[in-house]
Amino acid sequence: MPNTPHPGETAPLRVYLARLEAALASAPAAERREIVLETQSHVLERVHRSPWEPVEGVLAELGAPETYARQFLPEVPSPSRPSRPGQTLRAVAGLAAGGWATLPALLVVAALYTVAVVALFMAAWELHQPDTVGLWIGMGAEGRQVLLGSNLSGRSMREVLGGRLVPLALLVAVTVHFAVSALLRRMLRATPTSLP
Amino acid sequence: MDLSPWKSQLRKGAAELAVLATLERKESYGVELLERIQSIGGLALSDGSIYPLLNRLQKDGKIRGRWVEDPDATHPRKYYALTAEGRELLAEMIAEWARFEAGMREVLGEKVSDVNA
Numbered sequence: 672m673p674n675t676p677h678p679g680e681t682a683p684l685r686v687y688l689a690r691l692e693a694a695l696a697s698a699p700a701a702e703r704r705e706i707v708l709e710t711q712s713h714v715l716e717r718v719h720r721s722p723w724e725p726v727e728g729v730l731a732e733l734g735a736p737e738t739y740a741r742q743f744l745p746e747v748p749s750p751s752r753p754s755r756p757g758q759t760l761r762a763v764a765g766l767a768a769g770g771w772a773t774l775p776a777l778l779v780v781a782a783l784y785t786v787a788v789v790a791l792f793m794a795a796w797e798l799h800q801p802d803t804v805g806l807w808i809g810m811g812a813e814g815r816q817v818l819l820g821s822n823l824s825g826r827s828m829r830e831v832l833g834g835r836l837v838p839l840a841l842l843v844a845v846t847v848h849f850a851v852s853a854l855l856r857r858m859l860r861a862t863p864t865s866l867p
Numbered sequence: 868m869d870l871s872p873w874k875s876q877l878r879k880g881a882a883e884l885a886v887l888a889t890l891e892r893k894e895s896y897g898v899e900l901l902e903r904i905q906s907i908g909g910l911a912l913s914d915g916s917i918y919p920l921l922n923r924l925q926k927d928g929k930i931r932g933r934w935v936e937d938p939d940a941t942h943p944r945k946y947y948a949l950t951a952e953g954r955e956l957l958a959e960m961i962a963e964w965a966r967f968e969a970g971m972r973e974v975l976g977e978k979v980s981d982v983n984a
Contacts, residue, residue: 702922705932708945709897709918715942716898717914732914742919 684714686773687730689764694740706743776858780851787847793820794840805830882912884964886920887949887957890930896944897921921947929953 688707695703710733717729733739767777796804807818809828822828832839885904889895895903897917904912924930930947937944949957 702926705945706918706922708934708943712942712944713897713914713918716896716940716944719940719942720898729914734915739915742916743922 681726683726683730684711687714687733687736690736691740693764694737695743697744702743706740710739776854780854783847783851787844790840790843790847794837796821797834797836797840801834802830805836806832878911881910882916882920883924884957884960885910885912886917886924887929887953887960890947890949891954891957894946894948896935896946900947924953927952929956 688711691710692703692707695706698706713733714726714729717732718724718726767773793804804821805819807816807822807828807830809816809818816828818828822830882904885907886900889900889903900921901912901914901917904910921930921932925932925947928950930953931950932945932947934943935946
């Protein structure tokens with residue numbers, strides 16, 4: 672059996688195969704591998720036969736990887752299956768395989784998750800040492816000052832959030848998670864050529 | 868009038884028979900099968916639909932696949948051939964097709980010969 676990746680592979684093909692593999696997550700591993708390898712072989716064969724035809728055109732003939740993958744899977748009665756753990760991770764891996772083309776999307780995902788992690792960290796700190804973290808407001812020499820986080824500098828500032836920091840931080844984290852999931856779903860639904 | 872849904876249903880059933888009949892003549896890989904079947908008018912089998920069909924036929928034990936490194940290609944190809952069970956299925960499908968064709972000819976009568984004339 673052949674090994675992946677093939678030297679003739681291009682970025683669009685790599686992204687397509689990564690998305691196909693992610694969409695086939697519910698299929699047995701051996702079958703998933705066969706489908707991905709045969710799809711790779713098909714695209715390389717088409718390009719080999721018509722070198723003037725762009726890879727994107729060959730991929731478009733197969734359809735979006737998620738739609739294509741569904742034809743291999745047994746019919747599922749409900750279109751909205753519950754999401755499995757690791758699905759987001761696999762989607763991000765699919766984007767990462769796109770190289771520079773998908774870098775902006777990866778940066779947005781990374782920035783949003785950093786915000787979520789910081790918010791959760793602050794919530795944990797609030798529970799542990801409630802007097803040292805929060806939203807601080809004070810009057811300094813340069814006028815009104817606002818500080819989110821820990822007032823370690825010892826400036827005379829007043830904390831205004833108190834215990835409300837915990838539910839607020841949880842709300843931020845949950846919102847970020849749903850926003851990223853929705854963003855990834857939209858990107859995965861798009862055709863390979865329309866990826867940013 | 869839009870005939871596409873009806874045409875697609877008609878071809879779906881015929882595609883399986885066309886694939887099995889083509890494989891009976893010669894062991895083939897996906898693109899080779901596609902080109903042979905697509906070159907025959909009226910049998911539009913798309914790139915995206917042949918592999919799920921081959922996958923299902925293989926899982927059902929009607930065909931078997933093997934990877935071959937052909938000297939004329941830079942990549943391995945998956946060749947398919949009929950199994951004994953596949954040959955039986957093909958024979959039954961051909962018999963059924965003949966009955967179907969005869970029945971339809973009788974129903975449509977001279978209308979079909981008018982189109983062909």
